[in-house]
Amino acid sequence: MTTVLSLHGKGLKLDTAADVEPHLTVDPAIVEEVHFGGNTIGIGAAEAIANYLSKTTKLKVANFADIFTGRLITEIPQALSAICDALKDKTSLVEINLSDNAFGGRVADPMVPFLTHNRSFSILKLSNNGLGPIGGNIVAEALHKSAQLSAKDNQKSNLRTVICGRNRLEDGSAPAFAEAFAAHGTMEHVSIKQCGIRQDGMVALAKGLAKNPNLRILDLEDNAINVDGSDEGTKAFADALPSWPNLEILNLSDCVLANEGEVPAIFNVLAEGKHTKLHTIQLQNDNLDAESFKLLTESVVPKLPALRRLELQMNEVEEDDEVAEDLKDAVVARGGKLLMEDEDEEEKEDQDKAEEPEPEKTFTTAGQTLAHKTGPGPAQVDKAADALADLLGKVSLGRS
Numbered sequence: 001m002t003t004v005l006s007l008h009g010k011g012l013k014l015d016t017a018a019d020v021e022p023h024l025t026v027d028p029a030i031v032e033e034v035h036f037g038g039n040t041i042g043i044g045a046a047e048a049i050a051n052y053l054s055k056t057t058k059l060k061v062a063n064f065a066d067i068f069t070g071r072l073i074t075e076i077p078q079a080l081s082a083i084c085d086a087l088k089d090k091t092s093l094v095e096i097n098l099s100d101n102a103f104g105g106r107v108a109d110p111m112v113p114f115l116t117h118n119r120s121f122s123i124l125k126l127s128n129n130g131l132g133p134i135g136g137n138i139v140a141e142a143l144h145k146s147a148q149l150s151a152k153d154n155q156k157s158n159l160r161t162v163i164c165g166r167n168r169l170e171d172g173s174a175p176a177f178a179e180a181f182a183a184h185g186t187m188e189h190v191s192i193k194q195c196g197i198r199q200d201g202m203v204a205l206a207k208g209l210a211k212n213p214n215l216r217i218l219d220l221e222d223n224a225i226n227v228d229g230s231d232e233g234t235k236a237f238a239d240a241l242p243s244w245p246n247l248e249i250l251n252l253s254d255c256v257l258a259n260e261g262e263v264p265a266i267f268n269v270l271a272e273g274k275h276t277k278l279h280t281i282q283l284q285n286d287n288l289d290a291e292s293f294k295l296l297t298e299s300v301v302p303k304l305p306a307l308r309r310l311e312l313q314m315n316e317v318e319e320d321d322e323v324a325e326d327l328k329d330a331v332v333a334r335g336g337k338l339l340m341e342d343e344d345e346e347e348k349e350d351q352d353k354a355e356e357p358e359p360e361k362t363f364t365t366a367g368q369t370l371a372h373k374t375g376p377g378p379a380q381v382d383k384a385a386d387a388l389a390d391l392l393g394k395v396s397l398g399r400s
Helices: 016-021 045-056 075-089 110-115 132-150 170-184 199-209 230-244 265-270 290-303 322-332 342-355 382-392
Strands: 004-006 033-035 059-063 095-097 123-125 159-161 189-191 215-219 250-252 278-281 310-311 338-339 359-364 368-373
Touching: 016 045, 045 075, 045 095, 075 110, 110 132, 170 199, 230 265, 265 290, 290 322, 322 338, 368 382
Parallel strands: 004 033, 033 059, 059 095, 095 123, 123 159, 159 189, 189 215, 215 250, 250 278, 278 310, 310 338
Antiparallel strands: 004 359, 359 368
16 A cells, blocks of 8 residues: 555645644655645745655655745745755655646756756656746756766666646747657657647657657647648658557647648558557647548548547537548447537546546554545646746746
8 A cells, every 4th residue: 555645735834844744744764655735835844844755765756736826936946946855866756746836937947956866757747837938948958967867877767757738838948848858768648738839849849759669648739730831840740650659649639730721641640550559639629621531531540440539629520511420430430439519528628527536645543554535636727827827937037
């Protein structure tokens, strides 16, 4: 049984060491997961938590999502630095989550020592932080340096998952992430959705990710693969697709995948039948017309034996069009589902919410630590928080 220390979602205001120490009830020598999300942590409390973390020897998961609500921008760097520095040398660490902390690009620097020197963790969750291009570059360069250090020591990188969506990374930092991904070459799950990346940045990402043959999940929703009628971006992803034979989920929704009257080049690659594990394709609002639907029906779906979910809402074809009916029949015939209308999107959102893993909470009884599930996942960040994150991402205090 996993030993867990969790304060998740308690809404605690932890300013000082005295505030947090009564909650650090699990022996750090045996704790494997810590969950502090959904509270607000000040400098003194962060330093006490860091002291606790420094004593851990089996820590695998460090969840510090949403821990700075209401904190001054002058507080966050020191608090974040204390936590990250305490994790820097943890060889057992598998996952770190710092999502939903709107600290902006100017507070990316405190993460650098950890991101550069801890080469044990494989999962990095850093979404909705308002990093902007400046902060994105800082993070990407740290990850790149980590890959270079691993190569220098003749060690294979452990990094497998990077989730860095809703960060306004834009073209200014996308190439740096592409270089980092290429240097690691071990990526299995990459999600950089809703980051304002345009064609040049997307082309760079396609080329960088092509160096990762074990990629299973790629989510680039709501960026622009093509701009101004060019199809350079789509061609770059068509070139990269053969590099990902293990691909299971491909999300290119809201990516301007096709120009008017064109069938995306990636369809021809998928029709080659080499992606036998691909079970979910998301292509909402991508300018797909009847010819694209026809090619999906006749050439793509028959060549993808694992395909069970195809999302095509808000394209140029109505649900009751003949080509849509034919495609639906082809997908349903294999036990799959085609999503075409708004109610399908609502169903998808409900399903995604239902599938979110529940946090764990720990109780200590007679010296034994028992973990069990509790409560809903982290609260959804509202539009005002998104706007604040975007604003912070565009502000820089400079780097020393």
